[in-house]
Amino acid sequence: MSILMLEEITKVYEGKVAHLAINQLSFEVEKGEFLAVMGPSGSGKTTLLNLISTIDRPTSGDIMINGLDPLQLKSNDLSLFRRRQLGFVFQDFNLLPALTVEENMVLPLTLDGQPVSVMKEKVNKIAEQLDLTTILEKRPFEISGGQAQRTAIGRALIHEPSII
Ligand SMILES: Nc1ncnc2c1ncn2[C@@H]1O[C@H](COP(=O)(O)OP(=O)(O)OP(=O)(O)O)[C@@H](O)[C@H]1O
Ligand SMILES: [Mg+2]
Known part of the structure; x- marks a missing residue:
């Protein structure tokens, strides 16, 4: 079973002038696969x-993740699903x-109610991998763009999601 399957996905942004951002896109991604999407600015990647x-x-259109359509979930289950299955690095980081x-x-992990000992262990490991150990106590306005990006990557990886 594919970890991700898109079937004829279309996205139209309604508004004064409707904009067709994605037109009948279908593809599948298998577990372990890396997929890169390239295209000009404004072509619909985000x-x-x-x-x-x-x-x-x-x-x-339909999107299935691990054989399940997340949009069929109730809002609580959807939040849980997002938090456990997905790691997202935003284009503009969205650090708090x-x-x-x-x-x-x-x-x-905090939102998931994990014990502090588990959090400490995981954050130390990820911080080392991403070379963030020395700036763990800093706030987003005190760090560089690349450090902010690595922090956002760390946040996306820490709960070992199915899809990043
Ligand atoms: N909320 C929105 N409402 C209306 N139109 C939108 C909205 N978000 C994006 N668009 C339009 O949809 C198109 C695709 O935008 P999108 O952000 O997906 O592009 P992108 O490929 O990520 O671009 P970039 O490389 O600049 O980040 C653009 O033409 C954009 O103006
Ligand atoms: Mg974008």
Whole structure:
């Protein structure tokens, strides 16, 4: 079973002038596969990721993750699904300014009610991998763009999601 399957996905942004951002897109991704999407600015890449991650809904078409259509879930289950199955690195990072680098990274575990000892262990491991150990106590406005990006990557990886 594919970890991700898109069937004839179309996304139209309604508005004063409707915009067809994605037109009948279908593809499958297998477990362990890396997929890169390339295209000019404004061609629909972020739109596609927002649809896959259930941040936004397609106008038509189906998206299955691990054989399940997340949009059929009730809102509580959907939040849980997003938090456990998906790791998302936003184009503009979306780090919470009031939290430290460490607190930002462990956020998915905090929301999941994981014990502090587990959080510590995981954050230390990820921080080492991403070379963030020395800035764990800093806040987003005190770090560089690349450090912010690595923090956002750490947050996306820390709960070992099915799809990043
Ligand atoms: N919320 C929205 N409402 C209306 N139109 C939108 C909305 N979000 C994006 N669009 C339009 O949809 C198209 C695709 O946008 P999208 O953000 O997916 O592009 P992108 O490929 O990620 O671009 P970039 O490389 O610049 O990040 C663009 O023409 C954009 O103007
Ligand atoms: Mg984009």
